Amino acid sequence: MKVLIPSPLLSYTSVREVEARGATLGALLSDLDRQFPGIRFRMINEQDRIRPHMRVFVNGEQVMELGQPLAPGDAVQIIQALSGG
Amino acid sequence: MQAKSRRKPSAKKVLVLVATRKGAWFLHGDAARRKWRVDGPHFLGHIVHHLVLDPRDGRTLLAATSTGHLGPALMRSLDRGRTWQEAKRPPAFDKVPEGAPGGEKGRVVNHTFWLTPGHASQPGVWYAGTSPHGLFRSTDGGDTWEGCRGLNDDPGYREWMGGPQDGTPDGPKLHSVIVDPRDADHLYLGMSSGGVHESLDAGRTWRPLIDGLEVVEGFDASQVSMHDPHCVRLCPGNPDRLYQQNHCGIYRLDRPGTRWERIGAKMPRSVGDIGFPMVVHPTDADTAWVFPMDGSMVWPRVTLAGKPAAYVTRNGGRTWQRQDQGMPKSHAWWTVKRQAMTHDGRDPVGLYLGTTSGELWMSGNEGKRWTCMARHLPEIYAVEAALV
Numbered sequence: 001m002k003v004l005i006p007s008p009l010l011s012y013t014s015v016r017e018v019e020a021r022g023a024t025l026g027a028l029l030s031d032l033d034r035q036f037p038g039i040r041f042r043m044i045n046e047q048d049r050i051r052p053h054m055r056v057f058v059n060g061e062q063v064m065e066l067g068q069p070l071a072p073g074d075a076v077q078i079i080q081a082l083s084g085g
Numbered sequence: 086m087q088a089k090s091r092r093k094p095s096a097k098k099v100l101v102l103v104a105t106r107k108g109a110w111f112l113h114g115d116a117a118r119r120k121w122r123v124d125g126p127h128f129l130g131h132i133v134h135h136l137v138l139d140p141r142d143g144r145t146l147l148a149a150t151s152t153g154h155l156g157p158a159l160m161r162s163l164d165r166g167r168t169w170q171e172a173k174r175p176p177a178f179d180k181v182p183e184g185a186p187g188g189e190k191g192r193v194v195n196h197t198f199w200l201t202p203g204h205a206s207q208p209g210v211w212y213a214g215t216s217p218h219g220l221f222r223s224t225d226g227g228d229t230w231e232g233c234r235g236l237n238d239d240p241g242y243r244e245w246m247g248g249p250q251d252g253t254p255d256g257p258k259l260h261s262v263i264v265d266p267r268d269a270d271h272l273y274l275g276m277s278s279g280g281v282h283e284s285l286d287a288g289r290t291w292r293p294l295i296d297g298l299e300v301v302e303g304f305d306a307s308q309v310s311m312h313d314p315h316c317v318r319l320c321p322g323n324p325d326r327l328y329q330q331n332h333c334g335i336y337r338l339d340r341p342g343t344r345w346e347r348i349g350a351k352m353p354r355s356v357g358d359i360g361f362p363m364v365v366h367p368t369d370a371d372t373a374w375v376f377p378m379d380g381s382m383v384w385p386r387v388t389l390a391g392k393p394a395a396y397v398t399r400n401g402g403r404t405w406q407r408q409d410q411g412m413p414k415s416h417a418w419w420t421v422k423r424q425a426m427t428h429d430g431r432d433p434v435g436l437y438l439g440t441t442s443g444e445l446w447m448s449g450n451e452g453k454r455w456t457c458m459a460r461h462l463p464e465i466y467a468v469e470a471a472l473v
């Protein structure tokens with residue numbers, strides 16, 4: 001499925017949209033990490049929780065859990081909630 | 086005053102590594118340390134908490150980075166900063182399963198704060214201190230890291246470490262990881278807050294070293310968690326001597342003794358002995374420098390009366406001398422963080438300090454006269470100097 005990558009993570013992917021696979025959000029992020037080593041830890045902490053400024057949307061709906069089921073054809077958007085100076 | 090032991094002048098050049106809130110800069114000096122070539126920014130926009138060159142090979146650089154929004158990253162260079170790779174497994178706490186006993190919530194490394202190369206006999210070994218408090222060790226040059234469970238998971242230490250609220254305004258910091266140059270198993274570290282600690286078995290077990298240290302008035306100095314060392318340094322010229330800039334004064338400890346002496350009591354009363362950094366001479370254990378800041382009332386943590394100055398002792402803290410030649414005489418409200426003052430190991434010793442207002446200053450004659458090397462940098466977090 002297509003995954004939209006936020007600009008702060010383009011140093012990993014070089015492109016805004018990549019293809020990744022997974023039956024759950026966690027599996028999808030693991031596949032992303034396989035393709036782009038290190039990218040998962042920037043989004044997910046060591047307790048497997050989404051980091052505070054990261055937001056993940058599946059087909060336009062925000063999801064909070066790595067166990068969220070995904071289906072082929074889903075559109076995943078990873079968004080960075082930017083703030084501060 | 087002359088340093089007690091004159092060393093052969095070094096032919097090596099100085100590389101100054103400046104870590105800031107918005108990236109890192111390298112300053113390459115000429116042999117005379119008068120001209121500096123600026124190289125940077127590296128990691129523009131990233132917070133660089135510490136940037137350290139491995140003195141054992143002269144080419145491996147580790148950079149502890151984070152951003153305001155992404156998780157932390159530990160970057161490695163094997164060619165002195167020309168190219169960088171991300172550590173495969175950066176410092177991170179163990180995952181705690183849901184429903185763990187006692188409602189235990191897993192800890193999360195916000196950032197790596199401190200980096201220390203291991204003992205000369207252990208190439209590839211590094212130590213990292215994190216925020217919140219955690220000690221991590223790498224045996225492969227910083228590519229993968231393991232937690233030191235003897236500290237991180239010890240119930241007593243977990244209590245002394247406190248929670249995320251029990252530290253500096255930017256979070257608790259584990260810092261000043263020191264390896265005894267005579268014994269790879271002998272380690273020291275500091276926790277802000279949480280005290281100074283020592284291990285004799287390569288970090289498997291630890292014990293506090295807080296005797297003689299004062300705490301904020303009204304609190305109990307026997308409580309380890311109340312202690313706030315800001316910067317601890319071991320003297321290479323005499324590894325039995327430690328100096329410390331603490332939240333509550335400047336101290337010296339001579340081992341095997343275990344009681345710190347408040348040598349800051351000999352600082353001028355109008356200046357006091359509060360600050361963050363502490364620098365020790367590379368060969369003369371009687372010589373050390375501090376950069377006092379205002380610790381009154383709400384703790385402004387800027388130069389006293391807007392008149393910056395370093396202070397040096399040449400006799401182990403019995404007396405102190407002001408060193409402000411070349412620095413602004415007024416209206417200079419500097420803050421110098423605990424990692425932002427260092428020396429280059431040359432003879433005479435070069436001193437370097439960076440301010441949170443983005444100025445980098447140096448003295449090529451052990452503090453007698455200071456010059457500004459760079460200004461208009463972002464907020465400086467750390468300054469390290471290496472001979473290359």
